[in-house]
Amino acid sequence: MKIILATSNKGKIKEIRESFEDCEVCAYGDIMESFEIKEDGKTFKENAIIKAKAIFDKLEDTKNCIVLSDDSGISVPIFNNAPGIYSARYAGINATAKDNLYKLIEDLKKEGIKKTTAFYTAAMAIATDRAIFTVHGWMHGEVIDEARGDNGFGYDPMFIPEGFDKTLGELDENVKKKLSHRSKAIRLTKKLIF
Numbered sequence: 001m002k003i004i005l006a007t008s009n010k011g012k013i014k015e016i017r018e019s020f021e022d023c024e025v026c027a028y029g030d031i032m033e034s035f036e037i038k039e040d041g042k043t044f045k046e047n048a049i050i051k052a053k054a055i056f057d058k059l060e061d062t063k064n065c066i067v068l069s070d071d072s073g074i075s076v077p078i079f080n081n082a083p084g085i086y087s088a089r090y091a092g093i094n095a096t097a098k099d100n101l102y103k104l105i106e107d108l109k110k111e112g113i114k115k116t117t118a119f120y121t122a123a124m125a126i127a128t129d130r131a132i133f134t135v136h137g138w139m140h141g142e143v144i145d146e147a148r149g150d151n152g153f154g155y156d157p158m159f160i161p162e163g164f165d166k167t168l169g170e171l172d173e174n175v176k177k178k179l180s181h182r183s184k185a186i187r188l189t190k191k192l193i194f
Contacts, residue, residue, distance in 0.1 A: 007051070012182070015180075056127035105158060116142060120180075139180055
């Protein structure tokens with residue numbers, strides 16, 4: 001089975017590809033010209049479905065493949081669950097992952113917050129020739145007002161998972177894989193497609 005990923009995010013591609021090592025996995029940009037997908041959903045689930053459907057609708061051969069999309073981000077309850085679905089553009093439309101990370105750190109510092117509850121959400125949509133299915137994975141913990149560690153990507157250097165005293169940026173990659181919201185969603189995805 002061929003799995004086409006509805007993303008160009010290198011971190012997501014690497015993580016998902018490693019999880020489906022027995023399948024042919026490629027980013028949609030490897031088989032078709034990249035195009036802009038308007039993510040105008042109000043939830044992670046809605047945006048994941050929008051992306052999966054947009055790519056699936058452009059495929060010529062839909063019998064031998066599935067499209068897998070992920071919409072994920074971090075939510076901080078004290079900030080009304082921001083950045084939430086805007087995690088990838090929290091610091092602006094063309095913001096880098098580091099820009100977003102440091103904006104959230106700056107927002108914590110402005111409020112005098114050293115540490116507060118936060119959670120990651122990963123919604124995955126699986127588009128097949130039969131239907132679109134969705135699954136979710138979550139990871140709970142806290143965000144801190146500084147970046148620590150070089151592992152992971154996005155907000156990982158400021159997120160401490162429940163039961164740990166190190167950030168995802170400091171934790172070993174294998175530990176992170178067991179805990180991650182995306183890993184949890186991938187495990188559920190595997191149950192649906194295999």
